[in-house]
Amino acid sequence: MNPPTLYIGNKNYSSWSMRPWLALRMAGIAFEEVLIPLGGEGYGARKIAAVRAVSPTGTVPALALDGVTLWDSLAICEWAAEQRPEAGLWPADATARAVCRAVVAEMHAGFAALRNEASMNVRRRTGPRAWSPACLDDLVRLAAVWNDTRARWGDERPWLFGARTLADVFFTPVATRLRTYGIALDGASMRYAEALLAQPDFVAWERDALVEPWSIAQTEAL
Ligand SMILES: N[C@@H](CCC(=O)N[C@@H](CS)C(=O)NCC(=O)O)C(=O)O
Structure with missing residues (x-):
């Protein structure tokens, strides 16, 4: 399996992105990280293009696994917990x-x-x-x-x-x-x-x- 890709928003502003990012590290799961800047001028159009392309809800975080996307922070954390039960x-x-x-x-x-x-x-x-x-x-x-x-x-x-x-x-x-x-x-x-x-x-x-x-x-x- 390729390492999963975690799509996140700006680290300064995206509280929902921070949670699975911390959880994946806590679980010791290697992942690629792709940051999509949220907000700012022209963001409406970029959101459709950049965020919708990786997340069906148009929100981050989203975790791309082999052929499947998880689009919710808690679901990603649960996935991490199940992958590595020993991480507690x-x-x-x-x-x-x-x-x-x-x-x-x-x-x-x-x-x-x-x-x-x-x-x-x-x-x-x-x-x-x-x-x-x-x-x-x-x-x-x-x-x-x-x-x-x-x-x-x-x-x-x-x-x-x-x-x-x-x-x-x-x-x-x-x-x-x-x-x-x-x-x-x-x-x-x-x-x-x-x-x-x-x-x-x-x-x-x-x-x-x-x-x-x-x-x-x-x-x-x-
Ligand atoms: N329930 C979702 C909420 C995700 C969410 O609202 N993410 C915000 C960023 S923190 C977002 O992508 N907003 C898109 C926007 O503001 O255009 C989760 O837990 O992952």
């Missing part, structure tokens, strides 16, 4: 694994206000805003998920379920949003966010994000 992308304990799946599903489908109002922008540092009540609710829920899982399954390591899992991968983009907008949560949550941002695979992603030439004006203006 999900917790070994069945109950912890079920809760971890619920946590990942919640991040994949939820936190809409936080995602909309605090757009991911890895290299940016700015101040907090007048967050909407829905966004403040999301932040309260975020800290609760982090603290509750760590209280039940955590250990001396910084992660939510002891060993690092897909839950930690899924929350890494959120940690960048806290940093970008100067959002403070309780001390334990902030230490967890710092651990996510110090994880070497994220640091490698960030290094690339910092030197990307693209700037999406509408995101930068938020």
